[in-house]
Amino acid sequence: MKALVDLIKQKDTCVCVGLDPVIDSFPDEIRCSAQSVEEKLVTFSQGIVESVAPHAVAIKPQIAFFEQYGLGGLRALKEIGSIIRDAGLFLVMDAKRGDIGSTAEAYAKAFFSREGDFFSDALTVNGYLGSDGIFPFYEAARNTQGGVFVLVKTSNPSSSQLQDLRVEGQPVYEKMVEVLDYVEQPDEFNTLGAVAGATHPAELKKLRKRMPKRMFLIPGYGAQGGMASDLQGAFGEDGCRAIVNSSRGILYAYKKSHLPWKEASRAAALEMKEAINAVRYK
Amino acid sequence: MKALVDLIKQKDTCVCVGLDPVIDSFPDEIRCSAQSVEEKLVTFSQGIVESVAPHAVAIKPQIAFFEQYGLGGLRALKEIGSIIRDAGLFLVMDAKRGDIGSTAEAYAKAFFSREGDFFSDALTVNGYLGSDGIFPFYEAARNTQGGVFVLVKTSNPSSSQLQDLRVEGQPVYEKMVEVLDYVEQPDEFNTLGAVAGATHPAELKKLRKRMPKRMFLIPGYGAQGGMASDLQGAFGEDGCRAIVNSSRGILYAYKKSHLPWKEASRAAALEMKEAINAVRYK
Numbered sequence A, B: 001m002k003a004l005v006d007l008i009k010q011k012d013t014c015v016c017v018g019l020d021p022v023i024d025s026f027p028d029e030i031r032c033s034a035q036s037v038e039e040k041l042v043t044f045s046q047g048i049v050e051s052v053a054p055h056a057v058a059i060k061p062q063i064a065f066f067e068q069y070g071l072g073g074l075r076a077l078k079e080i081g082s083i084i085r086d087a088g089l090f091l092v093m094d095a096k097r098g099d100i101g102s103t104a105e106a107y108a109k110a111f112f113s114r115e116g117d118f119f120s121d122a123l124t125v126n127g128y129l130g131s132d133g134i135f136p137f138y139e140a141a142r143n144t145q146g147g148v149f150v151l152v153k154t155s156n157p158s159s160s161q162l163q164d165l166r167v168e169g170q171p172v173y174e175k176m177v178e179v180l181d182y183v184e185q186p187d188e189f190n191t192l193g194a195v196a197g198a199t200h201p202a203e204l205k206k207l208r209k210r211m212p213k214r215m216f217l218i219p220g221y222g223a224q225g226g227m228a229s230d231l232q233g234a235f236g237e238d239g240c241r242a243i244v245n246s247s248r249g250i251l252y253a254y255k256k257s258h259l260p261w262k263e264a265s266r267a268a269a270l271e272m273k274e275a276i277n278a279v280r281y282k
Helices: A002-011 A037-052 A064-065 A070-086 A102-114 A135-143 A157-163 A174-184 A201-210 A261-277 B004-012 B039-050 B064-067 B070-085 B101-112 B137-142 B157-162 B172-183 B201-210 B261-277
Strands: A015-019 A058-061 A089-096 A122-124 A149-154 A192-196 A217-218 A242-246 B013-018 B060-061 B090-097 B122-125 B149-151 B194-198 B214-220 B242-246
Touching: A002 A089, A002 A174, A015 A037, A015 A261, A037 A058, A037 A070, A037 A261, A064 A070, A064 A089, A064 B101, A070 A089, A070 B070, A089 A102, A089 A149, A102 A135, A102 B064, A122 A135, A122 B137, A149 A157, A149 A174, A149 A201, A157 A174, A157 B101, A157 B172, A174 A192, A192 A201, A201 A217, A242 A261, A261 B214, B004 B013, B004 B090, B013 B039, B013 B261, B039 B060, B039 B070, B060 B064, B060 B070, B060 B137, B064 B070, B064 B090, B070 B090, B090 B101, B101 B137, B122 B137, B137 B149, B149 B157, B149 B201, B157 B172, B172 B194, B172 B201, B172 B214, B194 B201, B201 B214, B242 B261
Parallel strands: A015 A058, A015 A242, A058 A089, A089 A122, A122 A149, A149 A192, A192 A217, A217 A242, B013 B060, B013 B242, B060 B090, B090 B122, B122 B149, B149 B194, B194 B214, B214 B242
Antiparallel strands: none
């Protein structure tokens, strides 16, 4: 994921905006318009991408929020993918896919074929099935200079039920890091990255020590409770080895602002960028 | 999943046919036809559903194989869903979804809304995120009398890397069973079932003892190496608490047969049904 590190350096921001569209939460001018579901999704997402582009490095569409609207939602996702790439932003498809053999290859084809409808720069992957469930994604991503973010320690409260169980003195989530290292040796730049939640600051710091160079995708910032101060020590020596995601806090910033919706989202992205840049090198 | 148990009793079969369509493997009459990708997928899948309907209880479309063909593949999947339900078969969507909170709810909406494009009787779910990642699926499935199959012990070789790690003398996959029990208490009929591979017969038997009544989805039969004799003790006291999946062995049976493709698939499903029925009550 050298391209992502370069983009972070160039734009001086680690902000990733999660695209979790819920039409009922859209501003009235879109929600109440005569547009189709598909058009509403595209109009809103395009507005968000344009608003946050100066302050964000990546956009992370959460595919569930498109799937819930059926085929119309997925047609919108295809169009939004082009909008994200045209804006020069890194597209992380948050699909948490995970399967083996030919099935994993089929998923990898869906997300890492340049001519495909859902071409992405990076994909989130669930590694519960072991290295067989990661390898096909890794290979496909490497071929397109893309990336794969494997769930290591997630941001939700019940992540502890499985991920924190101790095996020979180590939590299961550190065993997941061993699976990553088994698929791809750590290097200056890697194809495999890790998902590690902002809501677990101590674990995040520990994971950075364990993986000095791998890219982290850090969810849980903002609405889920994670703050910039929780991210100290998460960005690696060059301060560029993580992207931090906020979804609702940026998408629906207009609800807590006197600004029009696009300006409210832009202001929220700027505020997040500055808060994070203040801790990136600490 | 009482409806599935009833259907197994009524049809006297535990066969589940995995729909993993790969156009390059289709019979020439479809592969070389002038049909679009979408039409080819529908024609082949419809032929399979009609062929195996007398001997199968469930069809399991693997969504990756549709996603790899982009929007056309997903349009085909919608149409195939109707075909499966019209044939009176139980539709297990193999999507291995797993996420939390509002995202899991969005996925649940995608697969458990009767008016949705991808309405399914049951869904496979990856529980690495803990109970937060299972609960929204459980609730949505319960509302439609559907089911959720949570990955417990998968059929692939590297499943041991994480799932077999020992925590306080127990493997991680048994800890996953505790998460299931935490979301839904075991009962005579449950909404939550378990995925447990045919390629691990000893673990399968152990898991049945641990979960006497829950429905099992057992992958790994046939092409992946699992045999009927590996399934002894997997079906519970009434012999109706598991469905066994074969994909390639049935879809592409014509390649190892002198019969036309549909007849070859029907014969393969019949053979599988009989082999499994011979061990269901052992």
